[in-house]
Amino acid sequence: MAKILNSSCDSCSKYGNGCCKTCIAEHKSNVFAPLTDPELEFLVEEKKQIIYNKGETIIKQNTASTYVICMNDGLAKVYVESDNGKNVIVRIAKPGDFITGGGLFNGSVQHFSISAITKVKCCLIDSAKLTRLFAENSDFAVTLLRNHIKQGNYLLNKLVNHTQKYMPGRVADTLLYLKNDIFNTDSFNVPLTRQELAEMSNMTKESFVRILHQFKDSKAISIKGDTIKILDESSLKTISKNG
Amino acid sequence: MAKILNSSCDSCSKYGNGCCKTCIAEHKSNVFAPLTDPELEFLVEEKKQIIYNKGETIIKQNTASTYVICMNDGLAKVYVESDNGKNVIVRIAKPGDFITGGGLFNGSVQHFSISAITKVKCCLIDSAKLTRLFAENSDFAVTLLRNHIKQGNYLLNKLVNHTQKYMPGRVADTLLYLKNDIFNTDSFNVPLTRQELAEMSNMTKESFVRILHQFKDSKAISIKGDTIKILDESSLKTISKNG
DNA sequence: GATAAGTTGATATATATCAATCTTTGCATT
DNA sequence: AATGCAAAGATTGATATATATCAACTTATC
Numbered sequence A, B: 001m002a003k004i005l006n007s008s009c010d011s012c013s014k015y016g017n018g019c020c021k022t023c024i025a026e027h028k029s030n031v032f033a034p035l036t037d038p039e040l041e042f043l044v045e046e047k048k049q050i051i052y053n054k055g056e057t058i059i060k061q062n063t064a065s066t067y068v069i070c071m072n073d074g075l076a077k078v079y080v081e082s083d084n085g086k087n088v089i090v091r092i093a094k095p096g097d098f099i100t101g102g103g104l105f106n107g108s109v110q111h112f113s114i115s116a117i118t119k120v121k122c123c124l125i126d127s128a129k130l131t132r133l134f135a136e137n138s139d140f141a142v143t144l145l146r147n148h149i150k151q152g153n154y155l156l157n158k159l160v161n162h163t164q165k166y167m168p169g170r171v172a173d174t175l176l177y178l179k180n181d182i183f184n185t186d187s188f189n190v191p192l193t194r195q196e197l198a199e200m201s202n203m204t205k206e207s208f209v210r211i212l213h214q215f216k217d218s219k220a221i222s223i224k225g226d227t228i229k230i231l232d233e234s235s236l237k238t239i240s241k242n243g
Numbered sequence C: 001g002a003t004a005a006g007t008t009g010a011t012a013t014a015t016a017t018c019a020a021t022c023t024t025t026g027c028a029t030t
Numbered sequence D: 001a002a003t004g005c006a007a008a009g010a011t012t013g014a015t016a017t018a019t020a021t022c023a024a025c026t027t028a029t030c
Helices: A019-026 A037-044 A128-136 A138-164 A167-183 A194-201 A205-217 A233-242 B019-026 B037-044 B128-136 B138-164 B167-183 B194-201 B205-217 B233-242
Strands: A003-005 A048-052 A057-059 A067-073 A076-081 A087-093 A113-116 A120-126 A187-189 A221-224 A227-230 B003-005 B048-052 B057-059 B067-073 B076-081 B087-093 B113-116 B120-126 B187-189 B221-224 B227-230
Touching (some): A037 A120, A087 A194, A138 A167, A167 A194, A167 A227, A167 A233, A194 A205, B037 B120, B057 B067, B087 B138, B087 B167, B120 B128, B128 B138, B167 B194, B167 B205, B167 B227, B194 B205, B205 B221
Antiparallel strands (some): A003 A048, A048 A120, A057 A113, A076 A087, A187 A227, B057 B113, B076 B113, B221 B227
């Protein structure tokens, strides 16, 4: 079970002692950047920092939740569970990411699930506090809105990519996403199963494997155990582009 | 060419003379509802009301624009132009809808195109004014954010529907969308071509036609010229659900 | 040593593409 | 206003293909 770190956690229980301030310092683009120190204090004063083990569910689709989540450490998958039992992984959440469910200001019901793909440390913040801060700090509202607009653009792009591209283009997109948005290195250890990589790419695991090995054969990537190395990014970009 | 209605347009040039107040009265869920009269006055004081003829482009993807659009009359399609030349129609905008492009607070570049599918009357409002209003009225910020979160949920749903459902399910979705979200009647005259209906349903026009006629044969709908009538909504819902 | 994950091959199928025909619409000319 | 014609849209059928499914097998993991 996920365990709650109580307030004796000296690095995280309170702003001023580490966690939240560090979060914001480390992740410049964080939505909390516009907040003043007292505002930040108010926001985090009752927050809960939770640790989830690999595989644990952080948010469950179709259940109510009034928390917004601030990722602190580890990786999580944000995914939609469809009626036919297949999952669609929408994105990977990484440290510094701020996740507001589809229920924010909107009935509290979550429109996607989130689960830990590695050990995850994250803060749960009561979403009612956001509303209060809007009244004091409109820059914060703008930042949060900008965040959601970017999210919308990302989804729009994903919609087009997943419906218009052939499988090789979608696999290339997934690999480029992992390299450039998640790990920021050419070579990375993938904590996701082939099934999950396939769910990111909108195809079956068998199809994903086949195309991955095509890329390996054409020297665009190398695979050693769980480690994938991008050898020829421009080649992948070309494949991504023409579909 | 689209023509600008000058300030002599007595029904629309100014708040207090009709247009915007009427807009809000008619469309209860409008995002402008939280605004006070003076705030509304400020928002619309320099707005432009424009009429577009059928087929004209209102917003062009990848161009900069600092306007937000308030639909006043008519219907428009919001769509993404993909690299392979195929369009994906994301939604239909109807009177009362408020459309903020993907560039809002975010570089001004539009991430989708909008064009008129009937004669359209709409207001273009300078998006810089929104930021100013946030400072005065945080309820407005919350409403706008809620609007975007709903938009995100809609896109998430569309992503899953378009990637997980078979064609009959997607055609059923399109028909139910037109009935329940756009026209609000069982029988409606469709101003969209088969090509456009197919672009809403993520398939070719040929496939769309075939399935439409299957639905006709099974008495779920009837087709007379440009008019489609939903005869058996529950049947369409079943088809939508099981894919 | 058992269970899950990854791989590979053969086959089935949903859907796109191509091609032909039919229908409607817009427009110029009388 | 009526006529004819061109262009666009709609429909239907035959075929091709991208991708899923099914099945067998191998490899890794607890």
